[in-house]
Amino acid sequence: MSGRGPEPGLDGALAILREVAWRLEAAARFESTAGAAVLRSVVDAAVALIRAEAASIALHDPATNRLIFRVAAGERGTGVVGLEIDADEGVAGYVFQTGQPIALGEATSDPRFGRVVAEQTGYVPRSLIAVPLGDEAGTLGVLEVLDRRDGAPFDLRDLDAAAVFARQATVAIRATRLERDAASLLAGAIRAIDTEARLSAADVAALASAATAGLDDEGSQAWALADAIARIRESDPGQLGLVLDIVDALGRRSGRPAADAWRRSRR
């Protein structure tokens, strides 16, 4: 290394990694609104074709090990969006962990299988299908379909139809990288750069984790701004240009380029 000048040092490297992490997270947020739209169309289709009362998709958050309901369809089902449950709890947790699709219905004495969700949404299903979202690379979450509208129990065909929708959702997630995890991306990049394997796996994990610390600070105004811009980007490219002009003007007023000001606000 001596021939290439001084090494940036840990502080310098960490600053660079943090910069990359923020950009990754911002990019992921921009993409996630488009990804959510695809997932929403999947649950819409599941409700229509399985003739169900409701359907929802919960995705696994590796940082908290919880399943978060991201999208839902059906008049009685939408209250579930935003709800979080432990990834090792209940039927959804079971399906997430085992990868086994199951259909449950007609609880004859203890309808507790939907209680976590039911308590918070007021909707107690009679029956449900839970199918894992996943592929060879791993399990990402769970698709749930609640109550057939004709009142009949779910059958093997419904279970397989749900599995088809789950596969579509998985492909959509992989394609839009909705699940993109800045820490694992960074760890991969660090390992790729570290050709001489000077860092142990624990070192790589620690670096990636330090670089992404605080990334999920949802209260941050900067993220609120990023989310707002992401929404605008979805609706109208013309509006996005306007917003860009405004942000740029604000940036000039602060005496710095807008991107720098935004970055500074993160520190």
Place this chain on the structure above:
Amino acid sequence: MTGPAAEPVLPAWSEPFAGPDRARLARARPFGTVARAAAFGGTDGGGQRVAIVDSGVEAAHPAVGGRVVESVRVELAGDDVVILPDPGHDVVGHGTAAAGIIHSIAPGADLLSIRVLGPDNRAKGLAFLAALEWAIESGASVVNLSLSSKSEALYADFHALADRAYFSNVLLVSAANNVPGPSYPSLFAAVVSVAAHDVRDPDVWFYNPAPPVEFGAYGLDVDVAWRGGGRMRVTGNSFAAPHITGIATLIRARHLGISPFETKAFLAATANDPDASPA
């Protein structure tokens, strides 16, 4: 749900066992027809131990008849996996469902519960391996597995364990996994893999001479025990597997000391005729 004219769409592994496809299972049987009474009549599974690797078993549930003799759970302590005693409870209801099905077929068998659902599922492949190893060494004659692992990194370990079970005279019965891609150990030849068929009858099972999934059993609208002393009507491959586990337990109780492949042969020889069964 759909009319009779509709094209049936079934989970991949259930396809050979359902509807018109089932006729393709017809074949010459190596033993002719083996009477079920000769294969497993006159026994209630007494003397056999059946291990259930699942979400735990509610030992007090009436559907398991007080036959749960031991309950353990797998826990990860740093890089180590430890097996700890567990109170007889079920965090989901699924393991109790499997136990209830097995007990309904082999009421004399002792049941062991190995709970693998834990707070840290990121290492679940390792926990599952440890659970499987414990089950094989626990003196169980049959092990019911409702889960399998997709971890390529653990392929060799699962393969070694499946072979160890086979040569230790322990029969592994594994629910087929319908998620795309290979899963272990359900697709290994040393295990008995099971998918659901479309007949609502616990006494009907089919043998598929075109593996990997060799058996189709009752997994559609099954009335099962669930946690909290409850019952539930359920559908899935993981409810088909315990039916084969139950029958295999009876076969091994009737013919003490037979090997896993002989047990599998009995299961195949007593399977329903694919043409004659009700659709």
